[in-house]
Amino acid sequence: MKKSILSALTLLMVLAVPVSASAESTPTDFEVRPASTYILPEYEDYQPESTGKTYEDVAKEFGVKSQVVTNDQISEAIVVNSPEEYEALLSSLKEGFEVNGEPQIDEKLQVASxxxxxxxxxxxxxxxxxxxxxxxxxxxxxxxxxxxxxxxxxxxxxxxxxxxxxxxxxxxxxxxxxxxxxxxxxxxxxxxxxIQLYIFFEGVGRIDSxxxxxxxxxxxxxxx
Known part of the structure; x- marks a missing residue:
């Protein structure tokens, strides 16, 4: 519980700080934030270019649908610099993913007051x-x-x-x-x-979901 609270507080502090992206790696016609904005501390130890995976490999592994779009189709984006960073991003974003399976009514549920x-x-x-x-x-x-x-x-x-x-x-x-x-x-x-993610990777805009x-x-x- 303490770890989750600290993680959330750390992220909130980061989110409050404006980010200026370099022109070399990001577009200038829409607002961007680095992927590190969303990456939880437990996933920060990834090593860029260490797995040999492609962006598409990571998307498939996480069951993410990825669609390439033109940059004028998005007004803001999360900048991803490597497939490994993308994997850390998805690991963080999907940590709260809940799958209940086939739901069943619990007859022991308390009757509404x-x-x-x-x-x-x-x-x-x-x-x-x-x-x-x-x-x-x-x-x-x-x-x-x-x-x-x-x-x-x-x-x-x-x-x-x-x-x-x-x-x-x-x-x-x-x-x-x-x-x-x-x-x-x-x-x-x-x-x-x-959930739809607006991603900018290697000069290309994507909508991943x-x-x-x-x-x-x-x-x-x-x-x-």
């Missing part, structure tokens, strides 16, 4: 939220609002959103898939989305 219910017309709305991807300085949070009437869930709405420091990053979230139990007392909301996945599984009302 009446104090959490918000009246809306004749229904009650019970809000839930959960962080499904956490990198300490940026994170994706999922939200779900369960509508309840006459002791039964009548519907669930949800979405997910990116928070925190977002330079060189964006997030595209899909509408969650909702599964309500047959007795209408519990639900599972399954969230899928895509990887998928994230998470669930909110809640028993909202008692079936007794």
């Amino acid at each position: 009446p104090s959490r219910f918000t009246t809306m017309g004749t229904n009650f709305i019970v809000p839930y939220e959960k962080v499904i991807h956490d990198f300490k300085v940026y994170w994706v949070k999922a939200f779900a609002d369960a509508s309840v009437a006459d002791g039964k869930i009548t519907g669930v709405n949800g979405y997910s959103k990116l928070y925190g420091y977002q330079f060189g990053l964006s997030y595209v979230g899909q509408n969650p898939s909702i599964s309500i139990a047959s007795d209408k007392t519990s639900f599972i909301a399954t969230y899928r989305g895509e 990887f998928d994230i996945f998470g669930t909110i599984s809640e028993k909202v009302v008692s079936n007794t």
Whole structure:
């Protein structure tokens, strides 16, 4: 826990310092930051050009989809100087990656307290939220609002959103898939989305992306 807090504080200090990139290695028509901005201390001991891997090798190893784009298609980018630095970057960015597998409703989940219910017309709305991807300085949070009437869930709405420091990053979230139990007392909301990285490597702009996945599984009302 202490290590994670120290890592996050170190990154926040680095992120607060403006970076001026050299004209030799970076473009001048959009804003850039070095990959070291995001690399956690435990991955800083990489040796450039030591593995023999290519950029594409690293992307494939991490399950990252990489698309070459023209520089005018991006307005900011993370500068990567070697495949090894790219590997350290992805190791850091994906440390918070959460894979839950096939979600199952836990019947032992505590029933929502009446104090959490918000009246809306004749229904009650019970809000839930959960962080499904956490990198300490940026994170994706999922939200779900369960509508309840006459002791039964009548519907669930949800979405997910990116928070925190977002330079060189964006997030595209899909509408969650909702599964309500047959007795209408519990639900599972399954969230899928895509983190996109704007990368500048060897004079070429890239949009690299990887998928994230998470669930909110809640028993909202008692079936007794």
